[in-house]
Amino acid sequence: MEKSTYYNPADLAKFGNVADWQPEMGRKFFDYYGEVFKEGALSEREKALIALAVAHAVQCPYCIDAYTSDSLQKGADEAQMMEAVHVAVAIKGGAALVHSVQMMNKAKELSM
């Protein structure tokens, strides 16, 4: 069947396969990944929510799926998840907006 999109939800489960063509780098990445998400100074739930927010910022559908389910699994509720997304939105929006200072500078430079 022809795919109507570049993204296929079934590919998420094949993430591990990315180590096939470069096992050593792949292993290092997944070891690191596992370490990052362990309970540490931040709780597992807090890390899942950060990941969920970042997934929205980088607009990765795989990560949005994975960290929606992970956040629920780690005990987050809907309000916490939506707040996390708003944090991403605020930063992304803010980051775009703060560049408008550059636009303003340039506009002033070019204007009489």
Add this chain to the structure above:
Amino acid sequence: MKSLHAQHHALADSSYQLTVLSEAEAAGARLPAFAHKLRESGLLPLRPTELAVMQVNVGKMCNQTCRHCHVDAGPDRTEIMTRATMQLCLDALAQTTIPVVDLTGGAPEMNPDFRWFVEQISALGRQIIVRCNLTIIVANPKYYNLPEFFARHGVRVVSSLPHFSAGRTDAQRGEGVFARSIRALRMLNAVGYGVEGSGLLLDLVFNPAGAFLPGSQAGLEREFKQRLLREHEVVFNNLLAITNLPISRFMEYLLESGNYESYMQKLVAAYNPVAAANVMCRSTLSIGWDGQLYDCDFNQQLDLNVAQNAPQHIRSFDAAALQERAIVINQHCYGCTAGAGSSCGGATA
């Protein structure tokens, strides 16, 4: 909400549930037979270890109709254990040194002989666990003194509270259940339950409110403790994280929401041989409301009695003969062996 039984739903029939479970197995090699996995782990046939828990399901009657209920319990269910059958359980208990009796239901407290049964078990000097759904304590004035009654017999209270937010709890257990559960928890705290040094144990059970597995039990426990204390001044001892098994009303939810196949795949992918070695059926005997014997409460709901060569009813209880049996397994057992494992006592691995 009505039970599947009252709705005459196809899934009220346990043989139909078993068909659904086996069809998923046939659907592709992606869902291997549970027996095959156990064989790979060197655990087939699955044998009992030492019998540590007698779990008695005193009936399907309940004041709630939770969406994930594996018992299909509810106010419309009338099956309850009689005092005569309770007496048979006590006789069996007296022949053994089984240290723990775990009372479950439905809402076990709704059985009119419940208090009598607790007193008799207590007189035999065994530890009693009651699977209390919390709201029963505030459902009717005749239950208001349950906390004192539990305390008098040193009962360990184990209660489901799927989430520390009202929304996620009510979605699974019914509108207003969270608020009533908090009131009941405060009443339990007031007599010393969950309070350090009191010796009165109050454990909460986390069930995922949806088609996902529970996260780390320790992490969830910290989270629950902080939130319940900060927002509701409620304390408790341990959080037990339990995986929802794909049977009965949770199976209905999975099928209706289109999550059944992916949930089964999740369970299979998370199969853990360490959890498999520690499944609770190895140390538990489960007794149905009518006195029939099962390997666990889930098998009980699927009408999967203990193996043919073992005693089938509590009246012919024989500890030695039961030790010889092979435990009856099926595809739903993946629920007990996924990830950190799941049992009535929480994670197992």
